[in-house]
Amino acid sequence: MIETQNLITSFGLLKAVDNVSLSVAKGTITGLIGPNGAGKSTLFNTLTGVIRPTSGEIHFDGIRTTKSPPDVLFRQGLAHTFQIPRPFPQMTVLENLMLAPTGQVGESLFAPFFMMKKVKRQEREIQAKAMDILTFTTLDTMANDPAGKLSGGQMKLLELARVLMVDPKVILLDEPAAGVSPALTEILVEKIKDLNARGHTFFIIEHDMDFIMRHCEPVIAMVSGHVVFEGSGEAARSDPQLVNAYLGDMTYE
Amino acid sequence: MIGIVSYLVFFLTMGFVLSIAVLGLNLQWGYTGLFNGGVAAFFGAGAYGVILFGGSNKAGQLIGFGLPYPFAVAGAVLLAGLLAWIVGLITTHLRHDYLAIATFGVAIAVENFARNAEPITGGAKGLRGFERPFETVINDPFWFNLAYLIFVFVVLIIVYNILENIGQSPFGRLLRAIREDEVAAQSLGKSPARVRLQAFIFGSMIMGLSGALYATFYAFISPQDIVPILTFQIWSMLIVGGSGNNKGAVFGTLIVWAGWVGSGWVLTQFAPVEMQLYIGTIQFIMIGLIIVLTLLIRPKGLLPEKLIISRSVARVKPE
Numbered sequence: 001m002i003e004t005q006n007l008i009t010s011f012g013l014l015k016a017v018d019n020v021s022l023s024v025a026k027g028t029i030t031g032l033i034g035p036n037g038a039g040k041s042t043l044f045n046t047l048t049g050v051i052r053p054t055s056g057e058i059h060f061d062g063i064r065t066t067k068s069p070p071d072v073l074f075r076q077g078l079a080h081t082f083q084i085p086r087p088f089p090q091m092t093v094l095e096n097l098m099l100a101p102t103g104q105v106g107e108s109l110f111a112p113f114f115m116m117k118k119v120k121r122q123e124r125e126i127q128a129k130a131m132d133i134l135t136f137t138t139l140d141t142m143a144n145d146p147a148g149k150l151s152g153g154q155m156k157l158l159e160l161a162r163v164l165m166v167d168p169k170v171i172l173l174d175e176p177a178a179g180v181s182p183a184l185t186e187i188l189v190e191k192i193k194d195l196n197a198r199g200h201t202f203f204i205i206e207h208d209m210d211f212i213m214r215h216c217e218p219v220i221a222m223v224s225g226h227v228v229f230e231g232s233g234e235a236a237r238s239d240p241q242l243v244n245a246y247l248g249d250m251t252y253e
Numbered sequence: 254m255i256g257i258v259s260y261l262v263f264f265l266t267m268g269f270v271l272s273i274a275v276l277g278l279n280l281q282w283g284y285t286g287l288f289n290g291g292v293a294a295f296f297g298a299g300a301y302g303v304i305l306f307g308g309s310n311k312a313g314q315l316i317g318f319g320l321p322y323p324f325a326v327a328g329a330v331l332l333a334g335l336l337a338w339i340v341g342l343i344t345t346h347l348r349h350d351y352l353a354i355a356t357f358g359v360a361i362a363v364e365n366f367a368r369n370a371e372p373i374t375g376g377a378k379g380l381r382g383f384e385r386p387f388e389t390v391i392n393d394p395f396w397f398n399l400a401y402l403i404f405v406f407v408v409l410i411i412v413y414n415i416l417e418n419i420g421q422s423p424f425g426r427l428l429r430a431i432r433e434d435e436v437a438a439q440s441l442g443k444s445p446a447r448v449r450l451q452a453f454i455f456g457s458m459i460m461g462l463s464g465a466l467y468a469t470f471y472a473f474i475s476p477q478d479i480v481p482i483l484t485f486q487i488w489s490m491l492i493v494g495g496s497g498n499n500k501g502a503v504f505g506t507l508i509v510w511a512g513w514v515g516s517g518w519v520l521t522q523f524a525p526v527e528m529q530l531y532i533g534t535i536q537f538i539m540i541g542l543i544i545v546l547t548l549l550i551r552p553k554g555l556l557p558e559k560l561i562i563s564r565s566v567a568r569v570k571p572e
C-alpha cells in the first residue's frame with residue numbers, strides 16, 4: 001500500500017529520516033516503534049505530504065506520490081492524525097468532524113445561494129455520520145463545545161474521529177493512545193480492528209509496547225532515522241539486541 | 254433643523270458605505286484570517302472604476318465609457334476583483350507575511366497611479382462631473398441624498414445577508430478551519446490556497462462596491478480619498494466591532510465613524526487656534542489609540558465572534 005525507496009528527510013544537517021526503504025502491506029495493522037527522536041513522526045509527515053522529502057521516492061497505492069501535497073493524498077485515501085493534536089479550536093467539536101468529508105457541494109462560494117437544497121441534504125447526512133462517530137468516541141456530550149476546550153486525550157480522539165468521517169484506504173495514527181484512558185483505548189482498538197477487518201490498512205506509531213505486541217503485525221523499528229528492524233511482533237520481542245538497545249528503556253516511559 | 258437632518262443623512266450614508274467595506278474585510282480577516290493591509294486599493298479601484306465606466310468622456314481624458322449605472326458599478330466591482338486576483342497571484346497563494354506587505358504596497362501603488370496617470374485618473378485633481386442616477390429626476394439635493402441613503406442601506410442589507418449566508422454555510426466552515434489551522438485543514442483534503450484566493454477576491458470586490466458607492470455619493474474621486482489612513486480606519490472599525498462577527502463589523506463602523514466625525518467637530522469648535530492645523534493628525538493618533546485600547550481591554554471587540562454553526566445543522570441536544 002505504501003512503499004518508500006531511500007527516503008531522506010533532513011532538517012538542515014539533521015537527517016530525521018535517513019535512507020528509509022520500507023513497505024506497508026495492504027490490510028495490515030503495521031506498528032512503528034523507536035525511541036524519542038527516532039524520526040517516526042517525521043516519517044509520517046513525509047509520507048502524508050506535510051513535509052517534502054529531501055530525496056527518495058514514495059508510492060501510495062501504486063501511484064508515485066513523492067511530491068503530492070497532503071490534501072491530494074487525503075482525497076486519494078491516505079488519512080493521518082498528528083502526534084500533537086491540531087483541532088480547530090474555535091469551532092465546535094461537531095463542526096470539526098463535519099469539515100472532514102471530501103466532495104461537499106456546500107464548500108463553494110456560491111452553493112449557499114444556488115444549491116441550498118442539495119447542501120442541506122448533504123449536511124444532514126454528514127451530521128448524522130458525525131454524531132455516530134462522536135458517540136463511539138465518547139465525545140458526543142461535547143458536540144456543541146468549542147474544540148479548544150477539550151482535554152489532551154479528548155483532542156487525540158477528535159483527531160481520530162475526524163479521519164473516520166471519510167473512508168480512507170490507509171490511516172496513519174501517530175500515538176493514538178497517548179493520554180487516552182485505558183478503557184477508551186480498548187474501544188479505540190476495537191474500532192481499529194473492526195475497520196481493519198473491513199479492509200482498511202493501519203500504520204500506527206506507539207510507545208506502548210504492550211499495545212504494539214498485541215495489536216500490530218508486522219512491526220517496524222526506527223532508530224536515528226534508520227529502519228533497524230522489520231518483522232513480526234514475536235521476532236521483535238525476541239530480538240535481544242533490539243530489546244536491550246532500544247526497547248528496554250522505552251517500556252518504562 | 255433641516256441642517257441637522259441632512260447632516261444625519263450624510264453621516265448614515267457614509268457610515269453604511271464604510272460598513273460595506275468593513276464587511277468585506279471581515280470576510281477576509283474575520284473569517285479567513287487573511288491580512289489585507291491595502292483595503293484602500295480595492296476601495297479605490299471601485300471608486301475610480303464607477304466613474305471611469307459610468308462617466309462620460311471628456312476632453313483630455315482617455316476613458317469614460319458612459320455606461321448605465323448598474324453596469325458601471327458591476328465594472329467597478331470586477332475591477333477591484335481583478336486587482337485582488339493579480340495580488341493573489343503575485344503573493345504566491347496569499348501566504349500571510351507576503352500578503353500583508355504586498356497589499357500595503359499595492360495600496361501605495363494604486364494611490365500613486367491615481368495621482369500620476371492623469372489621462373485616466375485625472376491626476377491629483379481627481380475625477381469629477383459624474384452624473385448620478387436619478388439626479389435629474391429628483392431635483393432637490395436633500396431628497397436626492399435621502400433617496401441615496403435608502404439605496405445604500407438596501408445594498409448594505411443585501412451584502413450583509415450574503416455574507417451571513419456564506420458564514421453559516423459549509424464554505425464558511427471551511428474558511429474558519431483554514432483560519433484556525435491551515436495545516437490541519439489541508440490534511441483533511443482541503444486546498445487552502447484556492448479557498449483563500451476566493452475569499453480574498455470576493456472580499457475585495459465588496460470593498461470595491463463600497464468604493465463605488467462612495468464615489469457615486471460625491472460624484473467625485475481623488476487620490477486624497479484613497480490614502481493609506483483609510484485602510485487603518487477600516488481596520489479599526491472591524492477590530493472595535495469584533496472581527497468574525499458581521500453585526501460587530503457594522504456596529505464597529507458606526508461607532509468609530511461617529512467618533513471620527515464627533516472628534517472632528519469637537520476639535521474644530523474647542524481646540525486652540527494653533528492646534529486647528531493638526532486636527533487631522535490628532536484624529537489619526539486617536540484611531541491608533543482606539544485600536545490599541547480595544548486590543549488591550551476587549552481584544553475580541555464589542556460584539557465578539559460567536560460559535561457559528563452551519564444554518565442547515567440541527568443543534569445537538571446534550572443529554
Ligand SMILES: Nc1ncnc2c1ncn2[C@@H]1O[C@H](COP(=O)(O)OP(=O)(O)OP(=O)(O)O)[C@@H](O)[C@H]1O
Nearest residue numbers: 011014016034035036037038039040041042043083
Ligand atoms: N520541524 C523540525 N525542524 C527541525 N528538527 C525537527 C523538526 N521536527 C523534528 N525534528 C527533529 O527530528 C528528529 C526526529 O523527530 P521526530 O519528531 O520525527 O521523532 P519521533 O520519533 O516522532 O519522536 P517521539 O517519539 O518523541 O515523537 C528529532 O531530533 C527532532 O528534534
Ligand SMILES: [Mg+2]
Nearest residue numbers: 040041042083
Ligand atoms: Mg513523534
